[in-house]
Amino acid sequence: MPEINQTQKPANILLWIGLVIIVLAVLSNFLYFFSMPQAIIPWINLLLPLIGLYLLIIGVKRAFKQPQLYSGKIWGSIVTALAVAFLCLSIYGAIHARDLPPSKSAPRVGQKAPDFTLTDSNGQPVSLSQLLSSPVGNSQRPKAVLLVFYRGYW
Amino acid sequence: MRPVAISVDPPAVSANFCRTANLTYTFLSDPKLETIRRYDLVHPQGGPEGHDISRSAEFLVDSSGTVRWENFTEDIRVRPRADQMLAEARKIQ
Numbered sequence: 001m002p003e004i005n006q007t008q009k010p011a012n013i014l015l016w017i018g019l020v021i022i023v024l025a026v027l028s029n030f031l032y033f034f035s036m037p038q039a040i041i042p043w044i045n046l047l048l049p050l051i052g053l054y055l056l057i058i059g060v061k062r063a064f065k066q067p068q069l070y071s072g073k074i075w076g077s078i079v080t081a082l083a084v085a086f087l088c089l090s091i092y093g094a095i096h097a098r099d100l101p102p103s104k105s106a107p108r109v110g111q112k113a114p115d116f117t118l119t120d121s122n123g124q125p126v127s128l129s130q131l132l133s134s135p136v137g138n139s140q141r142p143k144a145v146l147l148v149f150y151r152g153y154w
Numbered sequence: 155m156r157p158v159a160i161s162v163d164p165p166a167v168s169a170n171f172c173r174t175a176n177l178t179y180t181f182l183s184d185p186k187l188e189t190i191r192r193y194d195l196v197h198p199q200g201g202p203e204g205h206d207i208s209r210s211a212e213f214l215v216d217s218s219g220t221v222r223w224e225n226f227t228e229d230i231r232v233r234p235r236a237d238q239m240l241a242e243a244r245k246i247q
């Protein structure tokens with residue numbers, strides 16, 4: 001069997017595919033800015049680094065076990081270590097993002113929404129009953145008020 | 155349908171945000187979390203530097219003051235889309 005020299009060594013394709021998937025996994029964190037069903041994005045955020053890491057590990061194993069056939073021992077190991085770190089970060093982020101209060105006493109569908117009075121951005125007091133009864137634009141009272149509680153600190 | 159945004163942000167912060175984002179609907183401030191607490195939405199230490207904030211939640215309230223639709227996200231990154239909320243609002247006659 002002829003000896004395979006460095007220039008003939010085939011690229012370790014699994015490492016390259018793994019690297020591309022890890023890059024896609026990083027980019028998948030920006031999917032929230034696009035119009036698509038949001039509920040599946042956290043799963044994409046976790047699945048992509050898992051798949052990428054799996055391919056990288058096989059690729060690195062190949063590079064170490066059959067160095068005469070597969071390249072990428074050094075850069076493959078570095079990318080794999082980074083992928084492990086990124087996966088840990090993704091798992092931590094996913095757990096943190098779901099760490100929310102149960103809100104068991106929140107008003108439920110069919111119940112009255114508790115009235116309140118809060119200050120608007122002009123410094124004026126505004127109550128829920130006011131919001132429900134005062135006219136909107138074309139001098140009709142609104143059919144509904146959508147209360148959007150958000151996290152703030154913008 | 156009248157959208158109303160509520161958070162712990164003080165009025166000046168909301169006013170600035172409305173100006174920069176060109177938003178004209180009502181922004182209400184609840185820095186002491188009184189209403190946020192009454193709606194059981196306090197996310198303890200959820201804000202930067204461990205401040206208590208509101209979790210994300212949406213309530214569609216009809217003209218009689220009754221909740222007709224609500225949404226509590228289980229993941230802070232996942233929020234309802236504007237078209238989803240508009241579709242729910244259209245169901246109210």
